[in-house]
Amino acid sequence: MQILFIVNKAAGNGKGKKVWSQLRKQLTIDYEVAFTKYEGHGRELAKQWARQRQDQKLLIVVGGDGTIHEVFSGVVHNKFLVLGVVRAGSGNDFARSFPTFYNAQQIEDYVLNASTAYTKIDAGSIQLSNRWDELFVNNAGIGFDAYVTKSINTSRLKFYLNKIGLGKLSYAFAVIRGLFSFECFNVTIRSDHQEWQFQRAWFVAMCNQPYFGGGMKISPAAKADDGRVDITIVHDISRLKLLLIFATVFFEKHTKFKEITFLQGQHFDIIVNDHQVDCHMDGNYSGSVHQGSTIHCTVQQNAWNIMTKSS
Known part of the structure; x- marks a missing residue:
């Protein structure tokens, strides 16, 4: 079996480097x-490696x-590839829903004893005109969550919190700060054959699993294999009450709370009715959605083979 580790040394402000150093x-x-x-x-590294011999492979991500x-x-719908993760990020929301490797011994035991043990999971998919055609593992979102993500990416706070092992709190701090500056939007x-209108929306979260933002279980019913x-929509709510709800x-x-609406289905069209709003994919800021734009959100079933630990 071929095994590749793709390592992001910068993940978790250097945590990736430390985790890999211990593993190797x-x-x-x-x-x-x-x-x-x-x-x-x-993505480039994964695609390149996956194109090699068409036999069973194990690809392990060390990062967030x-x-x-x-x-x-980069390797969606590859039937020869089993994916594993060694968590080394700040939020690590993937690890809250899916099995991960914690140490080298677990990896070696898997390779020697259970290298064919995996489960198939879905991928979320969003497409905006000709700009995006992107998959997400955990979640994607427009509005306040993406606004917060953008704030985190441009702030030094996350760096300093990671230094003292409190990186996951960077999201909570950014939420509190953003509550006083974010501008709500209307969305359809x-x-x-159904349509919903939401006024003064704070965000629309599209979820493939329950968690986002470092452990917030925003969509408790979400499953990656169903x-x-x-879709979780927060709307028509005061800033103070939203702060209380986040807790x-x-x-x-x-x-x-009546101000939070949950929808579930195979596909949705999300139309931004007024000013542009920010968007994120799996916690990565990915630009803005302009007024009148339609986001097509759907699911690709059995997109990835995820390793499962033997009992």
Whole structure:
């Protein structure tokens, strides 16, 4: 079996480098390793390696949700490839829903004893005119969550919190700061013959699994193997009440509020009715959606083979 590690040393503000350094000292099996050097490089490396011999391969990502997004997007619907993850990011939302490797011994045990053990999971997909045709592993979103993501990416706060092991709190801090500057928007959502209108929307989250933002269980019913995408819309709510609701998301208590709507289906059209709003994919800021634009959101079933641990 061919084994490739794709490592993002910069993940978690250097956590990726530390995790890989520990792993390579303990590994005794044969493997290849490639290091990401710039945004999008993980996808290129994965695609290139997957094109080699058509036999069983194990590709292990050492990084955070952004690196996982890149690598997985490069090898979608590859039946010869099993994907694994060693978490080394800040939020690590992927690891909250899917099995991951914690150490070299687990990896070697898997290769020697359970190298064919995997499960198939879906991919979320969004497309905006001719600009985007992108897959997501965890979630995508427009509005406040993407606005916060953009803020995090341009702030030094995440760097300093990661230095003291509190990187996941960077999202919470950015949320509080963004509450006072974000401008709400109106949005229309359509699916088959149904239509919903939402006024003063804060965000529309499209989810393939429950978690985002470093452990917030925003879409508790979302499953990555059910052939459906879950949409969570927060709308018509004051800034103060939204702040209070955010504290409940970790415990799934937010589902009781009338200002939060949950939709579930195989495909949705999301139309931004007024000013442009920010967008993110798996926690990576990916630009803005302009007024009048339609986002087509759907699901690709059985997109990836994810490793499962033997009992």
